[in-house]
Amino acid sequence: MRPLWQIPRDCLFWLLVSVIISIGLHLGHLPPWVALSGIIAAGWQIQLYRERWRQPGRLLKWSLAGACASGLFLHYGRFTGLEPMVALLLTGYVLKLLEIHHRRDALVLIYLSYLIIILQSLFSTTMVSSLLVLAALLPVTAALVAMHCGAENSRPATALRTALTITVQAIPLMLVMFIVMPRIGSLWAVPQQNSATTGVSDSMSPGDMTQLGRSGKIAFRVEFDGPIPEQSQLYWRGLVFSGFDGRRWDQQGPWGYNDGQFLQWSNQPQETWDQVITRRGAPLSYRVTLEATNSPWLFALSTPLSQSSTVALSRDFRLVNREPVISKLQYPVKSWLDNQLEPASLPGWRKRLELAIPAGFNPKTVEIAQQWREQTPEPLVLMNRLLALYNQQFIYTLRPPALGKHTVDEFLWGTKKGFCEFYASSFVFFMRAAGVPARVVVGYQGGERHPTENYLLVHQYDAHAWAEVWIEGRGWLRVDPTAAVAPERIEMSFADLFGEQDDFLSASPLSLERMRHIRWLNSLRLKLDSLDYAWSKWVLGYENMQSDFLLGLLGEINPQRIALLLLLAGAIALFPVFIMLYLGREKNTRDELDRLFLQYCSRLEKIGLPRQPGEGARDFAQRISLLAPGLAAALDRLTQLYESARYAEQSGAEILLFKKALKVFKPSRKDLLIRV
Amino acid sequence: MTKQSQQITEAIIERVESVLVGKQHAVRLALACLYAGGHLLIEDLPGMGKTTLAQALAAAIGLSYTRVQFTSDLLPADIIGVSVYDRNKAAFEFHPGPLFNQLVLADEINRTTPKTQSALLEAMGEGQVSVEGETRQLPKPFYVIATQNPLSQSGTFPLPESQLDRFLMRLRLGYPDPEAERQLLSGADPRLKLSQLSKGITPAQLQAIQAAVHRVKVSDSLVAYLQRLLQFTRSSADVDYGISPRGGMAVLKSARAWALMDGRDYVIPEDIQAVFAPVCAHRLPVSGGEHRAENFIQQTLNSVDII
Numbered sequence: 001m002r003p004l005w006q007i008p009r010d011c012l013f014w015l016l017v018s019v020i021i022s023i024g025l026h027l028g029h030l031p032p033w034v035a036l037s038g039i040i041a042a043g044w045q046i047q048l049y050r051e052r053w054r055q056p057g058r059l060l061k062w063s064l065a066g067a068c069a070s071g072l073f074l075h076y077g078r079f080t081g082l083e084p085m086v087a088l089l090l091t092g093y094v095l096k097l098l099e100i101h102h103r104r105d106a107l108v109l110i111y112l113s114y115l116i117i118i119l120q121s122l123f124s125t126t127m128v129s130s131l132l133v134l135a136a137l138l139p140v141t142a143a144l145v146a147m148h149c150g151a152e153n154s155r156p157a158t159a160l161r162t163a164l165t166i167t168v169q170a171i172p173l174m175l176v177m178f179i180v181m182p183r184i185g186s187l188w189a190v191p192q193q194n195s196a197t198t199g200v201s202d203s204m205s206p207g208d209m210t211q212l213g214r215s216g217k218i219a220f221r222v223e224f225d226g227p228i229p230e231q232s233q234l235y236w237r238g239l240v241f242s243g244f245d246g247r248r249w250d251q252q253g254p255w256g257y258n259d260g261q262f263l264q265w266s267n268q269p270q271e272t273w274d275q276v277i278t279r280r281g282a283p284l285s286y287r288v289t290l291e292a293t294n295s296p297w298l299f300a301l302s303t304p305l306s307q308s309s310t311v312a313l314s315r316d317f318r319l320v321n322r323e324p325v326i327s328k329l330q331y332p333v334k335s336w337l338d339n340q341l342e343p344a345s346l347p348g349w350r351k352r353l354e355l356a357i358p359a360g361f362n363p364k365t366v367e368i369a370q371q372w373r374e375q376t377p378e379p380l381v382l383m384n385r386l387l388a389l390y391n392q393q394f395i396y397t398l399r400p401p402a403l404g405k406h407t408v409d410e411f412l413w414g415t416k417k418g419f420c421e422f423y424a425s426s427f428v429f430f431m432r433a434a435g436v437p438a439r440v441v442v443g444y445q446g447g448e449r450h451p452t453e454n455y456l457l458v459h460q461y462d463a464h465a466w467a468e469v470w471i472e473g474r475g476w477l478r479v480d481p482t483a484a485v486a487p488e489r490i491e492m493s494f495a496d497l498f499g500e501q502d503d504f505l506s507a508s509p510l511s512l513e514r515m516r517h518i519r520w521l522n523s524l525r526l527k528l529d530s531l532d533y534a535w536s537k538w539v540l541g542y543e544n545m546q547s548d549f550l551l552g553l554l555g556e557i558n559p560q561r562i563a564l565l566l567l568l569a570g571a572i573a574l575f576p577v578f579i580m581l582y583l584g585r586e587k588n589t590r591d592e593l594d595r596l597f598l599q600y601c602s603r604l605e606k607i608g609l610p611r612q613p614g615e616g617a618r619d620f621a622q623r624i625s626l627l628a629p630g631l632a633a634a635l636d637r638l639t640q641l642y643e644s645a646r647y648a649e650q651s652g653a654e655i656l657l658f659k660k661a662l663k664v665f666k667p668s669r670k671d672l673l674i675r676v
Numbered sequence: 677m678t679k680q681s682q683q684i685t686e687a688i689i690e691r692v693e694s695v696l697v698g699k700q701h702a703v704r705l706a707l708a709c710l711y712a713g714g715h716l717l718i719e720d721l722p723g724m725g726k727t728t729l730a731q732a733l734a735a736a737i738g739l740s741y742t743r744v745q746f747t748s749d750l751l752p753a754d755i756i757g758v759s760v761y762d763r764n765k766a767a768f769e770f771h772p773g774p775l776f777n778q779l780v781l782a783d784e785i786n787r788t789t790p791k792t793q794s795a796l797l798e799a800m801g802e803g804q805v806s807v808e809g810e811t812r813q814l815p816k817p818f819y820v821i822a823t824q825n826p827l828s829q830s831g832t833f834p835l836p837e838s839q840l841d842r843f844l845m846r847l848r849l850g851y852p853d854p855e856a857e858r859q860l861l862s863g864a865d866p867r868l869k870l871s872q873l874s875k876g877i878t879p880a881q882l883q884a885i886q887a888a889v890h891r892v893k894v895s896d897s898l899v900a901y902l903q904r905l906l907q908f909t910r911s912s913a914d915v916d917y918g919i920s921p922r923g924g925m926a927v928l929k930s931a932r933a934w935a936l937m938d939g940r941d942y943v944i945p946e947d948i949q950a951v952f953a954p955v956c957a958h959r960l961p962v963s964g965g966e967h968r969a970e971n972f973i974q975q976t977l978n979s980v981d982i983i
Binding site: 590594597598612613614615616617618619643644646647648649 | 895898944949977982
């Protein structure tokens with residue numbers, strides 16, 4: 001079947017370019033066969049245009065649609081959620097290429113391209129991807145231009161030039177929209193990108209952190225108001241694990257704690273448990289810009305407080321966001337490095353929580369721990385003895401041997417090879433078995449100082465696990481058993497230490513991180529990062545400022561007030577347009593005679609006899625004379641005068657006469673033969 | 677001159693009306709067409725008085741008149757004329773065909789082949805015919821009144837748009853009203869009166885009237901009104917393309933004649949409105965239905981304001 005309508009040549013060109021680019025932008029989170037089918041569909045469309053191939057039949061189209069839908073379902077296992085939805089939209093978009101019968105089909109494709117390109121912003125908002133999105137909009141606009149004004153054989157470059165002009169002209173509008181468009185938080189729910197979270201997860205079992213060690217992605221960036229503290233001070237607490245089931249460590253709260261609310265919001269009265277925190281000295285203040293993690297926990301140095309109204313301090317002294325962090329988030333933090341947490345004696349239920357060990361696991365460790373406790377009842381001495389053991393006999397490696405059921409037993413008395421989480425887990429288990437309250441803390445350690453800008457880059461490979469031990473009178477102490485094994489792990493950054501190992505960053509083979517030993521590439525990477533950071537700081541900073549401003553303006557943010565604000569802003573934005581239209585409106589070109597004639601008509605209209613459009617003066621007068629015979633003479637005279645002035649183009653005398661006659665022409669409803 | 681034109685017009689109309697009862701408006705339009713120097717196409721079903729109108733007009737105006745019945749086997753030579761060898765003079769002599777008359781009634785023009793149609797239409801356009809390489813002038817004035825059956829009738833060759841354009845106006849007569857029909861049925865055959873019809877106008881008067889038509893004043897605001905009408909037809913989605921500039925000139929020419937017949941030396945919007953449908957309807961390519969064009973023209977006139 002031949003298409004009923006032929007798409008202009010240059011429009012087709014740009015449309016195909018847009019399709020390829022749109023798919024390319026989403027390549028990162030698409031099954032590869034969607035991209036492949038896009039290329040095939042584009043090729044088919046070219047062959048269609050050249051009239052070499054025919055349009056696919058109904059059966060083929062249906063089976064293609066069915067195959068794609070089931071392929072997507074097989075790939076994702078569901079249709080809900082952002083990624084499957086975007087993939088579904090993309091496959092539909094690609095298949096639509098095969099049925100361009102009408103102009104509207106091509107238009108649908110063009111408009112869809114805009115949507116699909118913008119959807120990319122849901123996945124990434126770095127400066128590079130923003131620029132890419134902007135550039136990708138260009139061919140789409142060119143296709144739209146070509147569609148509307150492309151002549152039969154005009155060159156694609158012409159449309160691109162127009163599109164470029166339009167885009168450049170739109171930049172001021174874009175900036176205005178950026179400034180005034182309110183960032184409305186959660187009026188509707190954005191589906192989560194992934195079911196899986198990025199970065200550290202809410203539980204820890206052996207081997208989890210190796211995955212992170214292979215990733216060179218940025219976890220967060222920190223900008224300090226003062227100098228950056230020592231590397232060994234930078235323990236970014238994220239999660240506290242008090243529960244252990246023999247293999248897996250996980251969070252206890254809020255169910256494990258029963259003295260008040262688990263979360264303390266900055267704008268709500270202080271919980272009673274806030275008294276157990278002693279903050280001393282001047283706080284360290286800094287801002288963290290966290291990449292999306294899809295989980296609510298935030299990272300900060302102990303012991304933190306945040307002024308942000310969406311960030312709470314939890315009962316285990318870490319920061320939690322109100323919602324999962326699905327896009328970049330910036331939050332200010334004040335941390336008191338000199339602190340004491342729960343220094344007074346722990347109540348019974350707290351001790352039970354922090355001493356719990358599952359029955360039937362690691363019997364050897366339990367036995368030895370109890371022996372040691374009898375030999376050295378002082379917890380600090382006991383702790384140092386264990387750390388000395390680590391220091392003498394253990395090896396730090398990213399490729400530890402696998403562990404069976406009794407993970408701690410096998411590690412402590414068998415393999416003796418592992419990395420942070422093995423040490424943290426075995427240490428805490430040992431201390432608990434010896435009757436010393438302890439828990440595992442997971443987060444990031446250290447970070448990379450940007451050589452020129454004053455901020456710290458924390459990567460996923462900086463993920464770390466350590467321990468906290470409770471000593472009566474001193475509270476919770478941070479103990480890093482890994483430091484006992486491999487102090488350089490703490491002193492140096494992770495990348496400096498393992499940069500040469502094969503395993504390092506094996507998940508991101510093309511990352512610039514892998515090239516860090518090449519000097520100029522490394523400085524390029526850092527330069528790019530500082531640009532990206534400045535960009536996100538600017539955007540996020542503006543967003544925070546604007547939302548504060550909105551909060552101040554509206555008092556409380558609810559949909560009605562937002563709508564009102566949008567209406568108001570729209571009215572203000574449209575006001576110049578209104579003025580322009582008003583000034584540029586068609587000037588009243590009626591001459592005096594026509595104005596007089598319109599006066600005459602409106603007088604008759606007032607008594608219920610309007611002139612029809614297209615009704616000449618003579619026909620009008622004749623019609624009215626039938627309805628109001630009393631007026632006939634006056635009407636006749638006025639019509640005569642008007643006609644000879646208007647159409648016979650005699651001297652100006654008739655105008656004056658018409659004016660004079662009009663002055664005394666006062667029709668009223670009484671003149672009507674039939675009153676309506 | 678204007679008053680005189682009006683009197684002459686009334687006299688002619690009175691004469692034609694005595695033969696063709698109850699068709700005053702159509703007769704007036706036909707006369708306006710002749711005053712404006714244009715050819716007339718009358719389209720209607722058989723038996724509606726098309727031929728009668730043409731014959732009565734010819735008689736009342738007093739032009740030399742022939743009638744050609746167009747059939748499917750009519751050849752161009754049959755209407756233009758042929759050269760016949762004269763044995764006495766030993767030379768070919770041209771025998772002019774029926775076209776060499778001032779008023780030609782081309783009856784049922786759409787029954788003949790396009791070949792013959794175009795021979796007639798060349799004559800209408802140029803006022804001359806070419807026979808065997810020799811161009812011969814047709815008499816002046818030269819009018820063609822063509823009649824045709826509606827195209828839906830079988831056995832017809834529809835005239836293409838470009839040829840329809842040669843006709844200044846197209847008229848439809850329609851059924852007579854009951855009063856006129858009663859007169860028609862009860863009285864004697866009106867055609868019998870045709871032969872007794874006296875001339876209402878001399879050739880000199882006709883020429884004077886035609887000259888006067890050109891002098892009828894058209895004001896700027898009227899031209900603007902006409903332009904708005906034309907623009908409306910061009911920008912409307914109901915028709916494929918609007919009235920051409922030639923169509924616009926035809927409207928103005930006819931409106932001038934109409935104004936003169938009304939005894940005025942200037943055109944008013946009502947003149948344009950009166951002639952707009954007969955001048956424009958056959959120039960509008962409206963698909964679907966014979967009356968769509970008329971409806972569209974009525975809509976145009978109702979929508980476009982006069983000022």
